[in-house]
């Protein structure tokens with residue numbers, strides 16, 4: 001089954017919409033869902049043109065497609081566990097929060113907190129992702145714990161903060177402090193990064209581009225060939241500011 | 253008439269030993285206070301009555317009219333923003349939170365542009381702090397990091413640190429070692445025993461290096477970190493480890509420079525590490541008189557210290573998303589109520605500009621840069637001058653502000669209560 005949601009033109013286009021109701025499972029019972037626009041509750045049909053094609057008996061066969069201006073829509077795919085969501089343009093904050101299964105594909109850019117506290121499933125972002133991509137919530141001890149986030153563009157600052165499990169793969173560059181407070185999982189940045197892995201405790205990070213302002217508290221241990229990336233990398237242990245046992249590989 | 257033990261409401265020190273001389277409803281002399289205190293008590297640029305913007309300029313309106321129109325603006329909004337709160341008392345702040353909850357608004361205070369990052373860091377790793385009295389009586393090593401108290405908190409050093417005689421530090425000037433860390437040589441740096449000059453944005457690296465050295469991992473550290481020599485870092489670490497009691501104070505140089513809350517977190521973790529050797533504490537030098545109080549009031553009412561979003565009826569907090577600057581910059585809010593602060597002067601231009609595009613109401617004793625962006629300005633009492641109320645000092649100690657004169661203005665808490673009543677169909681909070 002395919003559910004196509006095309007955003008309607010709004011009187012106040014800058015108002016954020018909170019739409020955690022948009023997950024494939026919810027469309028099994030119909031399209032009668034509630035979302036918030038600013039401080040007002042709205043029905044899905046007030047904000048979207050809704051088209052449904054075919055039928056489905058189980059949620060994994062449901063595909064939700066978002067079209068139009070979706071850049072202010074937050075929390076799409078929150079707690080999603082199966083099925084798929086395709087966003088044709090940009091998406092607002094907190095897309096794929098707490099996701100545990102299924103796939104989200106964003107053809108445009110993603111705003112901050114993409115895949116926050118994710119546990120499983122896959123997020124593909126064809127454009128750029130803003131700050132706090134694949135991280136946790138304020139003050140929480142664990143960020144993303146499982147699954148995969150792949151960003152084909154670049155990310156903003158604090159990408160993969162508190163990463164605890166799963167894989168984050170950035171094809172472009174990451175901003176300041178990628179992998180800060182990392183305690184598990186794997187972070188791959190094909191482009192450049194600034195001050196990577198500050199205060200990391202565990203986990204591993206590979207950076208293929210240039211590292212700016214490398215922190216003074218990483219201990220260079222050896223060189224290693226990384227066959228999957230066809231490079232030789234300097235291997236650092238850290239962060240020695242704490243008792244960190246993380247691994248940071250930077251192209252030699 | 254001379255009034256003793258007056259509290260200065262200007263900065264987070266909330267000095268409680270001022271003497272004011274009043275005559276005929278006017279303050280004519282301020283004693284014991286610093287220059288900032290003097291201008292706080294002596295200058296008064298209050299409007300005689302509320303004003304409203306019209307096509308041709310400003311017109312005076314009655315308080316009732318101003319309150320009615322403010323309530324209408326807030327009632328009709330889909331994403332109202334209530335911002336400010338740091339220069340008024342807790343009584344007004346609490347009514348503000350009630351209004352936010354009632355109408356589904358975002359309420360934020362000035363921590364957003366000062367010590368919000370400190371709060372984020374404290375939420376991650378806790379706050380090893382103490383009251384200023386402890387520092388005064390015990391601390392023999394003082395570190396000022398990214399702050400310039402001589403200019404911003406003029407009496408901090410004389411009341412609590414460098415020049416203050418303490419119970420266990422009777423000869424303060426000789427017994428206290430003062431370390432100043434900054435990117436430029438400030439006035440405060442001039443009186444330091446040890447001045448550490450860091451390259452711009454290098455605080456995080458220097459803090460990490462110090463942590464590693466205190467942990468006995470000096471061998472990893474390169475010869476220079478962000479412009480600071482390894483020898484100096486080792487010397488500083490040694491001074492800290494051998495202190496009897498150390499206190500770190502930090503300001504906007506650390507919270508608002510590159511890395512923001514990660515800098516503070518690193519400083520807290522350095523403090524943590526030092527506590528394996530001796531007693532060490534860390535505290536933010538809070539700016540506005542009662543900004544700490546706004547954090548306290550917001551927290552006991554909503555669970556969160558700033559940037560609280562009630563859009564969905566429950567409190568949600570996420571700085572970067574629900575902070576006033578970000579909401580304005582994204583052009584989200586469609587009405588704003590600004591109380592006891594001046595975002596027109598302190599916010600980034602793009603954020604402040606949005607205030608002029610939406611109906612903005614200012615409740616503040618004084619005309620300020622935000623008035624120029626507003627639709628209505630309602631003058632009120634100034635907490636600590638012509639209104640009494642509770643404020644919190646920078647170390648979390650609540651202090652009762654005094655009413656020293658009466659100038660005939662209504663209290664901002666009263667104005668806010670009337671707005672609440674209108675929004676709630678006549679029923680008070």
Ligand code: SF4
Nearest residue numbers: 260263266267286407
């Ligand atoms: S240090 Fe601050 S509180 Fe004390 S008198 Fe000066 S301005 Fe007022």
